Amino acid sequence: MSGISNDLGVASHPVGLAKLSVSEKIGYGLGDAGGTIITGLISxxxxxxxxxxxxxxxAVVGTLFLVLRVIDAxxxxxxxxIADRSSTKMGQFRPFILWTAIPLGLIAFLTFSVPDLAYHWxxxxxxxxxxxxxxLYSLNNxxxxxxxxxxxxxxxxxxxxxxWRFALCGVAGFAVSVGLPIMVDYFGNGNAVRxxxxxxxxxxCLAIAMFLLCFYGVKERVVARNNHTFNLRESLKSIRRNDQLLLTxxxxLLIISxxxxxxxxxxxxxxxxxxxxATYTSLFFGMATLGGITGSILVQYLTRSFEIKTLYFWVNMVLALxxxxxxxxxxxxxxxxxxxxxVCCVVLGLILPMHFTLVTFADTYGEWKSGRRSSGMNFAFNLFFVKLAWAVAGVIVSVVLTVVAYRSGMENQTPLSLAGITMLSTAIPGVLHLLLAATVWFFRIDNKMVAQMEQELGR
Known part of the structure; x- marks a missing residue:
């Protein structure tokens, strides 16, 4: 049974183990597909x-990325x-997706606009x-x-x-990576700014539509065992003591880097x-996106035969090599x-669905261990490390480009600058994959443990 729900999309009783409809999975996935348009533009x-x-x-770009991550902290x-303390007739978390949809789309448009101002302005x-x-992305995501x-x-x-989430994210990523170069050429007609x-x-506009479809397409049906009054100190203590969440x-940080x-x-x-x-650029991004979508679809079949965290470890080892x-x-x-x-992106596409499943496992582990669920805080800290990874990646790229004396323009490229760009695409991600595999090695929540926790939590 899927439970009885009211018109506002909030289930009347907990049915956390129910089988979900494909339409709801698509609705859920569209929420991050809209977010992928934003992060795809950024990354x-x-x-x-x-x-x-x-x-x-x-240098200015690297500094900008790093300083704003301090504010994100x-x-x-x-x-x-705010999310953990929220309670509305529409649910606890769903309303934020509705409230931020249009403002987030608008600010993305403004971020990629070039004002006619002096350099410091x-x-x-x-x-x-x-x-x-x-x-705004944080308020949504x-x-x-x-x-x-x-x-x-x-x-x-x-x-x-x-x-489903990351398959749809792949489609959204395709729209960004393949579509944007084509639209820049079409709309700009030689004017890249326009x-x-x-x-x-x-x-x-596409992202806004996806956010709205997510809001109307999903239901909140799982109720926490203990509905404690939110306490910031206790929530922070719970996060600090959740060693598995800290690993996530x-x-x-590593996977998004x-x-x-x-x-x-x-x-x-x-x-x-x-x-x-421009044609090759679209083809390159298209192959990457198609590979990612393929991997995102394959992972749900692989995890039926292999333990999630074990598969996650070996996928990173293969990608490192x-x-x-x-x-x-x-x-x-x-x-x-x-x-x-x-081929690389097919294998890489396996990672994100497994990663965020392990994050959810760690969230459940925290409730099981402490008797207190603070999902908003848990995912907020995870998002901070995701956005810290934006900065880390931006700094890595900026530092390497600075060290190799990169200057824009084909005529300004040197063997050193080309070697630096190649290293950023190959060896450096390889080192990060090794570090990620080493971290996953210490993660100990498996499917059997999840079943035990859910049974003891009474769900």
Whole structure:
């Protein structure tokens, strides 16, 4: 049974182990598909946009990314507190997706606009718009991530939800990575500033539609065993004592650093190492996205036969070795690179559904261990480490580009700058995958333990 629900989408009794409909899984996935449009713009295009379109130096961009993460260290936990204390007729976490949909789309559009201002005012504009984008994304994504704990506690349904989520994220990522270069060329007609503004405007409208479909497509049905009055001190103590949750923070930092380092350098690698034009750029991103979608679909079948955390460990080991190996593939082998990108992204696509399933396991573990559930705070801290990874990746890319004396323009590339760009696409992600595998090794929650916790929690 799926439970009896009212018109506002809030279930009247807990049915956390129920089998979910495909439509609800799609509805849930669309929420992060909209978020992927925002993060895809940030990870794949914002660094390049800031340096080559907006006109900022790599050093300023790296500093901007790092300083705003310090602010996130305060704002993200506060958003988690707000989410945990929220209670409305529409549910606890769902309303945030509705409230932030239009503002988030609007600020994304403004972030990729170039004002006609002096350089120092343009820097200020970048700071303000990127800060607003970051805060609004948190207000949307912290409750969204916590929402899964209100939808189901069934491990197989969790993986299935995450599988649908990241398959749809792959579609959204395709719309960004493949669609934006095409729209920049079409709308800009030689004017990249106008092309980015209009192209991002179209994608922002698509993101808003996805957020709204998520809000109307899911139900909150899981009720915590103990409905304690929210206490910040006790919630922080619970997080500090949840060693498995702390491991997921490190895992989030590493996995998103990998994605954003590869994404942040992709335009440089395609443009200067592979000498790709707009068509090749779209094809490159298309193969990457298709591979990611394929991996996201395959993972729900693999996890029926293999333990999630064990599969997660070995996938990272394989990816580490693969990234070291492709360092030796020449940039002239452009067709080979398309095949390699597809294969790599199929394997890489397995990771995120497993990762966020383990985060949910750690959230349940915290409730089982302490008797207190603070999903908003737990996912807020996880999101902080996700956004810290944005900064880490931005700093990695900016530092390497600075060290190799990168200057924009094909005519300004040197063997050293090309080697630096190649290293950012291959060896550095390989090292991060090794670190991630080492961290996963210490994660001890498996399916059997989840079943035990759910039984003892009475769900």
């Amino acid at each position: 794949n295009f914002l660094t390049f946009f800031y340096t080559d379109i907006f006109g900022l130096t790599p 305060i704002s993200d936990p506060l958003i988690g507190v 343009k820097v200020l504009y970048a700071v303000v718009t990127y800060f607003a984008l970051s805060v 912290v409750p969204y991530c916590a929402l899964i704990t209100k939808i189901t506690t069934n491990p197989l349904e969790l993986v299935s939800c995450q599988s 092309g980015y503004q209009y192209g991002v405007g179209v994608l922002a 923070f490190v895992m989030s 990998i994605f954003n380092t590869k994404g942040g350098v992709a335009m440089y690698f395609i443009t200067y190492v592979l000498h790709g034009d 693969a990234h070291f190996a492709v360092w030796f593939v020449p940039g002239t082998a452009t067709t080979v690179w398309l095949v390699l990108v597809f």
